[in-house]
Each structure stands twice: as structure tokens, then as C-alpha cells.
Amino acid sequence: xxxxxxxxxxxxxxxxxxxxxxxxxxxxxxxxxxxxxxxxxxxxxxxxxxxxxxxxxxxxxxxxxxxxxxxxxxxxxxxxxxxxxxxxxxxxxxxxxxxxxxxxxxxxxxxxxxxxxxxxxxxxxxxxxxxxxxxxxxxxxxxxxxxxxxxxxxxxxxxxxxxxxxxxxxxxxxxxxxxxxxxxxxxxxxxxxxxxxxxxxxxxxxxxxxxxxxxxxxxxxxxxxxxxxxxxxxxxxxxxxxxxxxxxxxxxxxxxxxxxxxxxxxxxxxxxxxxxxxxxxxxxxxxxxxxxxxxxxxxxxxxxxxxxxxxxxxxxxxxxxxxxxxxxxxx
Amino acid sequence: xxxxxxxxxxxxxxxxxxxxxxxxxxxxxxxxxxxxxxxxxxxxxxxxxxxxxxxxxxxxxxxxxxxxxxxxxxxxxxxxxxxxxxxxxxxxxxxxxxxxxxxxxxxxxxxxxxxxxxxxxxxxxxxxxxxxxxxxxxxxxxxxxxxxxxxxxxxxxxxxxxxxxxxxxxxxxxxxxxxxxxxxxxxxxxxxxxxxxxxxxxxxxxxxxxxxxxxxxxxxxxxxxxxxxxxxxxxxxxxxxxxxxxxxxxxxxxxxxxxxxxxxxxxxxxxxxxxxxxxxxxxxxxxxxxxxxxxxxxxxxxxxxxxxxxxxxxxxxxxxxxxxxxxxxxx
Numbered sequence: 001x002x003x004x005x006x007x008x009x010x011x012x013x014x015x016x017x018x019x020x021x022x023x024x025x026x027x028x029x030x031x032x033x034x035x036x037x038x039x040x041x042x043x044x045x046x047x048x049x050x051x052x053x054x055x056x057x058x059x060x061x062x063x064x065x066x067x068x069x070x071x072x073x074x075x076x077x078x079x080x081x082x083x084x085x086x087x088x089x090x091x092x093x094x095x096x097x098x099x100x101x102x103x104x105x106x107x108x109x110x111x112x113x114x115x116x117x118x119x120x121x122x123x124x125x126x127x128x129x130x131x132x133x134x135x136x137x138x139x140x141x142x143x144x145x146x147x148x149x150x151x152x153x154x155x156x157x158x159x160x161x162x163x164x165x166x167x168x169x170x171x172x173x174x175x176x177x178x179x180x181x182x183x184x185x186x187x188x189x190x191x192x193x194x195x196x197x198x199x200x201x202x203x204x205x206x207x208x209x210x211x212x213x214x215x216x217x218x219x220x221x222x223x224x225x226x227x228x229x230x231x232x233x234x235x236x237x238x239x240x241x242x243x244x245x246x247x248x249x250x251x252x253x254x255x256x257x258x259x260x261x262x263x264x265x266x267x268x269x270x271x272x273x274x275x276x277x278x279x280x281x282x283x284x285x286x287x288x289x290x291x292x293x294x295x296x297x298x299x300x301x302x303x304x305x306x307x308x309x310x311x312x313x314x315x316x317x318x319x320x321x322x323x324x325x326x327x328x329x330x331x
Numbered sequence: 332x333x334x335x336x337x338x339x340x341x342x343x344x345x346x347x348x349x350x351x352x353x354x355x356x357x358x359x360x361x362x363x364x365x366x367x368x369x370x371x372x373x374x375x376x377x378x379x380x381x382x383x384x385x386x387x388x389x390x391x392x393x394x395x396x397x398x399x400x401x402x403x404x405x406x407x408x409x410x411x412x413x414x415x416x417x418x419x420x421x422x423x424x425x426x427x428x429x430x431x432x433x434x435x436x437x438x439x440x441x442x443x444x445x446x447x448x449x450x451x452x453x454x455x456x457x458x459x460x461x462x463x464x465x466x467x468x469x470x471x472x473x474x475x476x477x478x479x480x481x482x483x484x485x486x487x488x489x490x491x492x493x494x495x496x497x498x499x500x501x502x503x504x505x506x507x508x509x510x511x512x513x514x515x516x517x518x519x520x521x522x523x524x525x526x527x528x529x530x531x532x533x534x535x536x537x538x539x540x541x542x543x544x545x546x547x548x549x550x551x552x553x554x555x556x557x558x559x560x561x562x563x564x565x566x567x568x569x570x571x572x573x574x575x576x577x578x579x580x581x582x583x584x585x586x587x588x589x590x591x592x593x594x595x596x597x598x599x600x601x602x603x604x605x606x607x608x609x610x611x612x613x614x615x616x617x618x619x620x621x622x623x624x625x626x627x628x629x630x631x632x633x634x635x636x637x638x639x640x641x642x643x644x645x646x647x648x649x650x651x652x653x654x655x656x657x658x659x660x661x662x
Contacts, residue, residue, distance in 0.1 A: 018422075021650070054399075054426035054648060057388035068385075087418040087444070091349075095385035113418070317385060319352070 006102065007075040007291040008186075009152035011174055012063025013136035013160055013167070014081030014105075015115040016088045017276065018055040019314050022120040026052075027128055034122065037129040037191045039163060045132035048118055057088070058315035059095035060117060061136070062158040062190060065277045065316045069284025069306050071099045072322040075291050078102035078148060080174075082167075084135040088114035095317070105143050108135050119276055125311065127276040137164035141173045149174050150181040154213070154287060159190030162198045175210050186213035188283060189220040196223060206240050213290075214241040215283050218248045245300070247282050253303060255286075255296045262296035267308035277316025281306040285326070294330075302326050337433065338406040338622040339517075340483030342505055343394025344467035344491055344498070345412030345436075346446040347419045348607065349386040350645050353451040357383075358459055365453065367524045368460040370494060376463035379449055388419070389646035390426035391448060392467070393489040393521060396608045396647045400615025400637050402430045403653045406622050409433035409479060411505075413498075415466040419445035426648070436474050439466050450607055456642065458607040468495035472504045480505050481512040485544070485618060490521030493529045506541050517544035519614060520551040527554060537571050544621075545572040546614050549579045576631070578613050584634060586617075586627045593627035598639035608647025612637040616657070625661075633657050 027034055030048065040048065059068075061081060070077035079096055083089035085107050092114060096103045115136035120128045139161075149155060155178040161167045178185050187205070189195050195202060202224060205211065214237065218230050227233040230248070238244045238256040247253040252265040285306035289299025309320050358365055361379065371379065390399075392412060401408035410427055414420035416438050423445060427434045446467035451459045470492075480486060486509040492498045509516050518536070520526050526533060533555060536542065545568065549561050558564040561579070569575045569587040578584040585594040616637035620630025640651050 049425060050429075053429050054390065055422070056646060057422060059385065091386070091388060094380060098381075098384050315387060 004151055005076070006078045006148070006152040008067070008070050008154045008156050008287050009078040009080065009149060010063035010067040010070070010156045011080040011161065011171060012158040013061045013115055013133060014064060014083045014092050015061035015117050015131060015136060016092055017058050017060035017117050017119045017316060018049070019058060019119045019121060019274070019276070020053045020055040022052065022122060024122055027120065027122065032120070032128050032130070033193070034128050035126050036193045037131055037160070038193065040130050040132050042132060045116065045118065045130070048130055052118060052120065056314060057091065058317060059092050060277070060316045061115070062160055062188065062280050063156060064096060065280035066156060066284045066287070067096065067101050068099060068317045069281045069322060070288055071101045072318050073284065073288035073302070073306070073326065074323055075288045078152060080105050080139070080144065082108055082135045082139040082143060084112060084114045085109050086113050088116060089135070102148070104145060104148065105139070108138055112138065121274045121276070121314070125272040125275050127274060129276070133164060137166060139167040139170050141170045144170055144174055144177070146177055149177040150183070152178065152183060153291070154184045154186055156186040156283070156287065158188055159194050159198070159202065162201060163194070179210060184212040185210060186215065186287065187211050188215035188279065189224060192219040192223045195220050199224060211241055213243045213245070215245050215279070217279055218246065221246050245286055247279055247307070249278070253282065253300050255300050257296065260296060262300055264297060264300040264304050267304045269308045269312050272311050274314045275311050277310045278307045280316060281310040281318065298330055301330060305329060335482055336407070337409045337479070337483040339398070339401050339485045339487050339618050340409040340411065340480060341394035341398040341401070341487045342411040342492065342502060343489040344392045344446055344464060345395060345414045345423050346392035346448050346462060346467060347423055348389050348391035348448050348450045348647060349380070350389060350450045350452060350605070350607070351384045351386040353383065353453060355453055358451065358453065363451070363459050363461070364524070365459050366457050368462055368491070368522045369524065371461050371463050373463060376447070376449065376461070379461055383449060383451065387645060388422065389648060390423050391608070391647045392446070393491055393519065393611050394487060395427060396611035397487060397615045397618070398427065398432050399430060399648045400612045400653065401619055402432045403649050404615065404619035404633070404637070404657065405654055406619045409483060411436050411470070411475065413439055413466045413470040413474060415443060415445045416440050417444050419447060420466070433479070435476060435479065436470070439469055443469065452605045452607070452645070456603040456606050458605060460607070464495060468497060470498040470501050472501045475501055475505055475508070477508055480508040481514070483509065483514060484622070485515045485517055487517040487614070487618065489519055490525050490529070490533065493532060494525070510541060515543040516541060517546065517618065518542050519546035519610065520555060523550035523554045526551050530555060542572055544574045544576070546576050546610070548610055549577065552577050576617055578610055578638070580609070584613065584631050586631055588627065591627060593631055595628060595631040595635050598635045600639045600643050603642050605645045606642050608641045609638045611647060612641040612649065629661055632661060636660060
């Protein structure tokens with residue numbers, strides 16, 4: 001009998017990124033917070049798209065990017081997310097399936113189109129995301145395949161999924177199924193503005209004891225805990241979750257599990273082009289290491305290697321052979 | 332009264348490129364001729380897309396790429412091409428309009444989708460294109476705006492447009508309108524396989540005396556003329572058209588106009604990533620120079636600069652500030 005288990009099942013918003021170069025003046029004129037993700041409606045998506053420059057379309061979505069990184073690192077990954085029956089939905093399905101990710105969420109017919117995020121990249125490589133959630137916000141509990149969730153040793157969820165109510169319910173359901181099956185649940189806080197929108201909900205989720213692994217960056221963990229500085233925030237959060245991973249951009253990353261603490265510096269990058277997907281790929285590298293039973297420090301380093309690759313080019317999906325990069329460094 | 336004239340009106344297939352990295356083994360397994368463009372139908376597009384890796388979608392199409400280069404070099408450019416009422420059509424319209432190109436061809440409702448080209452890029456940066464013409468092959472004579480054609484000092488046509496009959500008729504009509512208005516007609520042979528398909532038609536078009544400017548690369552001009560080598564092919568073709576421009580990849584380019592001959596070496600490129608669009612952008616740079624009344628040699632150099640930019644990254648539309656690159660070199 002073949003092993004049908006998955007190392008990680010990622011659940012998130014299925015989004016095609018529309019990436020355009022811009023400058024600080026454009027962000028200022030549009031009143032956009034650099035580095036943040038904001039949700040926009042169809043009218044605003046049309047208006048902003050009309051004002052921005054030529055784009056390139058590359059599949060994205062936080063958990064989808066993580067699934068892509070996992071697959072490219074040799075892990076068995078699955079993805080759950082909602083696309084529509086349109087060209088961008090076809091693009092999304094192609095891109096995620098073509099790298100061996102199990103993606104079986106039924107397509108949604110008619111109506112609201114596949115989600116897209118207008119990603120504005122400034123010369124400092126920061127990305128400012130304007131996301132029209134479209135079909136992604138219609139991911140229902142019914143779209144979950146309970147057997148698939150049970151087959152996954154880790155279920156990984158993005159905080160962005162908390163924004164619309166329908167997928168939030170699907171996420172809660174996936175957590176319950178995973179826990180009942182004795183599998184682990186991982187969660188990322190996604191974005192500091194997302195934490196501001198849902199601080200109470202996120203804190204309640206963590207303190208319900210249903211999360212095994214929590215991913216955050218510096219701004220998110222400080223915002224979540226309300227602590228004054230990084231170390232205090234890490235110390236406070238680490239007490240509330242079995243395994244905490246916090247990334248600090250160019251300052252590397254730290255993992256805390258009970259009394260154990262590991263940290264790594266960032267991997268050097270020749271030219272940082274577009275920071276979109278850095279956190280997603282860090283999570284991919286870390287979870288791939290964890291799936292291979294590697295020690296915390298090595299898993300962090302795999303995260304750093306994957307993040308460094310994705311910020312060296314436009315788009316949030318890896319282009320180089322991540323596995324070869326990891327093998328060259330860690331063997 | 333404002334000047335509504337255009338420097339160049341480009342007419343061609345409106346195509347979104349779907350660009351994926353691949354290797355020689357994949358091309359061999361699929362029986363594909365490296366470096367060529369072949370036309371495929373909807374079934375083959377679906378089949379090949381299902382086998383190729385994750386892609387990035389970037390607006391393309393030969394004459395559309397040339398229009399993009401012209402606009403970015405400060406020329407007043409227009410584009411004529413047929414897209415459908417779908418997401419890729421919306422992407423195409425956005426990208427070409429957002430850089431200031433006049434694009435008023437009415438959208439085609441329902442039915443056949445916007446054209447896409449599955450562009451497979453090997454590690455040697457060669458691109459192999461598999462084009463589903465979709466809506467582009469339905470560009471009709473009626474879609475032409477006669478006044479717009481008359482307003483253009485140069486009408487630029489791609490040889491690829493000769494493949495389907497409907498746009499071929501539109502192209503013939505555009506040539507007649509332009510000539511009647513006393514404007515110039517430029518034509519590119521596009522691809523050596525395209526020359527093989529239409530050698531008689533292309534030779535008849537040239538010998539009808541209706542072309543003022545002919546663009547070709549080495550393989551195309553040799554194939555067109557049936558001469559044994561490059562110099563003989565250039566000499567033979569130059570007698571038949573007022574201005575001939577032939578590109579030779581890393582060996583530079585040559586222009587011949589009557590007794591005048593100019594040539595330039597290729598511009599140095601740090602890393603050649605994807606050669607898609609090299610000829611299109613060479614034509615853009617050359618025509619921009621011509622529109623500015625620059626000498627042949629300077630116009631060739633503008634072509635070389637634009638081509639060098641576009642082969643240094645994925646996609647056939649310029650990303651860097653072409654005007655600044657030209658100003659730095661030519662002033």
C-alpha cells in the first residue's frame with residue numbers, strides 16, 4: 001500500500017499576484033502603508049489597477065507560497081484554497097499542481113472571480129499589497145476534504161484567512177479535524193495590520209491550546225503581545241505555544257520550544273529585488289526541516305535559505321532549485 | 332490644435348506570454364525546435380500547459396513588445412491587435428495602455444479567448460514559443476481605425492500576422508491606407524520558420540514595392556533570399572527595399588539604405604536570461620532613433636541598447652528605464 005500521507009497541508013487564500021514596480025511617490029499619492037497588506041473591493045481593484053504600471057502575473061497567496069517551497073524542498077505538500085472558473089483560476093491551479101502539490105479543492109463556478117493582489121514593489125524591494133479576495137473568501141467548510149486533512153502530519157494556516165468569515169470557519173474546522181487525528185497545527189500571524197484587525201481572535205486561538213507551532217515576524221509578535229520590545233515579546237509568546245518561530249528580516253530568525261532556543265543569521269543575498277514571500281518561504285524551509293526531523297537550528301537555516309532565494313527576484317514562488325541550495329549548505 | 336500624430340503604429344498579434352523555465356530534455360521529449368515559434372491549437376495548448384512547469388504571465392506579442400519599447404523611449408506609439416473579453420485580455424489592455432500606448436482596437440465579445448504563448452526558456456536563455464493565437468487571429472479589416480493608420484508616420488507590421496488569413500487582410504489594408512497617406516511601412520520577418528511558411532508571400536510583398544523598411548535576423552534573411560551566406564543575403568535583400576536592418580544576436584546588427592551602410596556591435600549584457608523579445612526591442616530602439624532623425628548608426632545603437640535590456644530578464648517587455656540607458660550612451 002502506498003503512503004498517501006502529506007508532510008504539510010497548507011490552507012490559505014488562493015491569489016494570483018499582479019506585480020508592478022512603483023515608487024514612494026505613488027504609494028504616498030495613493031495613501032498606502034508601505035509593506036502592508038490591505039484588503040480592497042472590486043471597484044478599488046479596478047481603480048488602482050488602472051493607475052499602476054504594467055505587471056507580471058505570478059501565482060502567490062501566503063500558504064500557497066509555503067506549499068510551493070515545501071514541494072520544491074522535497075516535502076509532500078497539499079494546498080486548500082478557493083479559485084474561480086476563470087483564466088486566473090486556471091493559472092493558479094496549473095502553477096501549484098505542476099510542482100507536485102496535491103490541490104483538489106473543487107473550483108467555484110460562475111460569479112466572483114479568482115483573487116488577485118496588486119503588489120507594488122518600491123526600489124527598496126519592499127512590497128505593498130492590495131488584495132481583492134474574490135473567490136478566495138468563499139472557501140467553505142464543505143470545500144475541505146476531511147480525509148486529506150487527516151492525512152497531513154502538519155496543517156499550516158495563514159492568518160490572512162481570518163479576515164473573511166467563511167474561510168475562518170473552514171480553518172477552525174480544519175484545526176479540529178487535525179487535532180482529533182493527533183496531527184499538528186501550525187499558524188502564521190501573516191501581517192502586523194492583520195494582527196491589529198484580529199488581535200483578540202488570534203490571542204484566543206493561541207490560548208485555546210489548539211496551536212502547536214506559531215510563526216511570526218518581529219512587528220507581528222510585538223503587536224500580538226503588546227510587549228515593548230522584541231525579546232520581551234518572544235519570551236511572552238513562547239510561554240503560550242509549544243514551538244515559536246520569529247523572523248527578523250536581515251537580522252535572522254529565532255525558534256523557541258520550551259527551554260530550547262535556536263537562532264540563525266539571515267542568508268546573504270546579492271541584490272534584494274522583491275521581499276514578497278520572504279516569510280512564506282521561511283516557513284516552508286523551516287517546516288521542511290522539521291518534517292525531516294532536523295534540529296531546530298538546521299530547520300531555521302533551511303528557512304533562511306529559502307527566504308533568501310525568493311527575495312532575490314520578483315514573485316513569491318521559488319525559481320532556483322531550493323533543494324540544491326539546502327544540500328550545498330547543510331547536506 | 333494638439334498634434335495627434337503617432338511616430339509608429341504597431342500592428343500585431345495581442346498575446347500574453349506564459350513563461351516557464353525548462354531544459355533541453357523537455358524540448359526533445361516534446362519534439363520542439365529550440366528557438367522557434369510554432370502555432371498550436373486549443374487542445375495542444377491545454378496539453379502542453381499541463382506538462383510544463385509553473386509560469387509567469389507577462390504581456391508579449393512581437394509588435395506589442397516593439398510598441399512598449401517605443402513608448403518607453405519617448406516615442407508616440409499606437410498598437411492594433413485583437414483581445415477577447417476575458418482576464419488575459421484585460422491584462423493585455425492594462426499593460427499596453429499603462430505605458431501610454433494608444434490602444435483602441437475594440438474588444439471581441441464571447442467565444443475564443445485571448446491569445447497566449449507558452450514560452451519555454453532553457454538555461455542557455457533561448458526561448459521556444461508555442462502560440463495559441465485565440466482572439467488575435469480574428470483581427471479584421473473592420474477593427475482598423477483608418478484615421479489612426481493615417482496619423483502614423485510609420486506603420487510597423489509583424490510577419491507573424493501573415494499566418495492567419497483574417498489579420499493578413501487587415502495588414503494589407505493598413506499598408507494601402509498608410510501608403511495612400513504618404514506614410515512609411517515597416518515590416519519584420521519575425522521568425523525563420525515563419526519565413527519558411529510564407530516565403531513566396533513575403534517575397535511578393537517586398538517586390539510589390541510597398542515596404543519602406545524591412546527588419547530581419549540572420550536566419551530569416553538567409554531563408555528569405557535563399558543565398559548561401561549572410562553577406563550575400565544582405566546584399567541581395569538590400570537591393571529590394573529602401574532600408575534594410577539585419578540583427579545578428581551577439582554579433583551586432585547592420586543597416587543598409589542604398590549606398591549607405593552602418594553597423595554596430597551588440598551591447599554587453601551581464602547575464603543573458605531570456606532572449607524573448609530581443610528582435611522586437613531592437614526594432615523599437617531603431618525606430619525610435621529614426622523618429623528622432625538620428626543617423627543610421629545611432630539608431631542601430633539604440634536598438635542594441637533596448638535589446639540588451641530585454642534579454643537580461645524574463646519577459647519581452649522592458650523593465651529598466653530605456654530612455655535613461657540611451658541618454659547615458661548617446662545623449
